[in-house]
Amino acid sequence: MLLLLGMFTASALGCLGSDGSPGSGPLAPGGSSPPPPSPAPAPSDSIVAQFVVLVNQHRASLGLGTLTWHAGVAAVAQAHSQDMVDRGFFSHTNPDGESPWDRLAGAGITYSYAGENIAYGYPTASAVLNAWLNSSGHKANIENPNFTHHGVGRVGTYWTHVFIKPASSSAAASTSAPAPTSAPLPAM
Numbered sequence: 001m002l003l004l005l006g007m008f009t010a011s012a013l014g015c016l017g018s019d020g021s022p023g024s025g026p027l028a029p030g031g032s033s034p035p036p037p038s039p040a041p042a043p044s045d046s047i048v049a050q051f052v053v054l055v056n057q058h059r060a061s062l063g064l065g066t067l068t069w070h071a072g073v074a075a076v077a078q079a080h081s082q083d084m085v086d087r088g089f090f091s092h093t094n095p096d097g098e099s100p101w102d103r104l105a106g107a108g109i110t111y112s113y114a115g116e117n118i119a120y121g122y123p124t125a126s127a128v129l130n131a132w133l134n135s136s137g138h139k140a141n142i143e144n145p146n147f148t149h150h151g152v153g154r155v156g157t158y159w160t161h162v163f164i165k166p167a168s169s170s171a172a173a174s175t176s177a178p179a180p181t182s183a184p185l186p187a188m
Contacts, residue, residue, distance in 0.1 A: 042069055048152045051125035055142060055150075055161075058129070062143060067150040070164065074151025076103045077160040080118075081153040090120050090158075100162060110167035115141040119159040128159050 043049045056066040080103060083094055093099050098106070100116040117138045122128035132138035141147070147163035154160075 043074065043152065045154055047125050048154050051129060051152055051154075051161075052150075054125055054129050058133070059143065064143060064145055065148065067163070068148060070109075070149040070151050070166075072107050072109050072151070073104070073149060073162045073164055074153065076100075076107050076109065076153075077116075077151045077162045078153030078155075079103070080116075080160045080162075081155040081158045084118075084120075084158050084160075085155045090118070092116055092118060104162070104164070109164065111164040112167045113144075113146045113163075113165040115144065115147065115163045117141050117159075117161040117163075119157075121157050122159060123157050132161075 043052060052067075052069065059066055080094070080100075084090055087095055089095055100114065104111065104114060117132055119128050119131060122131055129142075132142055141161075141163055144163065146165050148165050150161065150163045152159070152161050
């Protein structure tokens with residue numbers, strides 16, 4: 001099975017293949033008009049919901065604030081995962097040349113800081129989180145104290161995790177992530 005990872009922050013883009021070969025290039029952050037008021041409850045995908053619990057448990061164990069679920073960001077992440085599946089690519093930039101910044105702007109989401117992790121080939125929440133935590137760039141996004149909100153999209157084994165720090169009123173389009181539960185978690 002080919003397992004691939006990618007990460008994207010306000011200053012760099014990188015993808016990591018299962019052989020550990022990195023790639024990067026500079027990118028510029030940006031923002032756009034105010035977001036539409038579209039709060040949503042916690043993720044409807046149970047595997048994504050489990051990932052949210054795990055990532056917030058990890059951040060809390062480091063003394064970091066937990067990430068708040070942002071419905072608009074989650075929609076951007078889900079659409080990117082679906083697009084990668086539909087058009088058969090694996091990249092932060094889609095075949096039309098749209099970056100994560102372009103996708104956030106297109107959804108009307110403003111931010112002062114943003115990042116994106118992508119992965120392919122990880123069937124469970126714990127598997128993708130462990131992979132990202134074992135890659136310095138992805139781990140840096142997950143553990144970045146500047147990020148306060150996030151959304152996750154998953155289609156099959158394609159994952160997109162988008163992080164933001166909202167620009168003032170963006171936080172209005174968010175809801176809290178579910179509290180950690182004691183449900184058994186799948187093994188890697």
